[in-house]
Amino acid sequence: MSFQDEIEELESAEDFLQYFELPYEARVVHVNRLHILQRFHDYLDKGAEHLPENEEAQRAVYKQLLARAYQDFVESDAQTEKVFKVFKMAEPQTVFISLGDIQT
Structure with a gap:
């Protein structure tokens, strides 16, 4: 099985961390598993053209x-x-509506 085939079999952040034999705290992964995987994906995307x-x-x-x-x-x-778009969205904007624009 090729490296890419092995990677495609991994499903969770824990699977990836165990596959690469990286020590980790379960508490950190439990709270941030999707964020960790997305950040990992983002890092891979940025360097994709330079992968050996x-x-x-x-x-x-x-x-x-x-x-x-x-x-x-x-x-x-x-x-x-x-990491995710929802966290990058701007704060709600204040909109001015004049009383003349309000119809009852």
């Missing part, structure tokens, strides 16, 4: 990026890291 061809070298890069994504949430939290 060799599977062992790819595995090392993936491991490094996953460790970085996990560490982001050890040192911070989801609201601060703003």
Whole structure:
């Protein structure tokens, strides 16, 4: 089975962390599992064109990026890291409606 085939079999953040033999705190993963996986995906997307061809070298890069994504949430939290669009949305805006525009 190729490295890419093995990766496609992984489903959870815990699966990825265990596959790459990265130590982790269950508490951090439990609260941030989707954020960690999304950040990992984002890191992979940013460096996709620079990934090595060799599977062992790819595995090392993936491991490094996953460790970085996990560490982001050890040192911070989801609201601060703003991984998902919902956290990036601007605050609600105040809109002015004149009394003349209100019809009863």
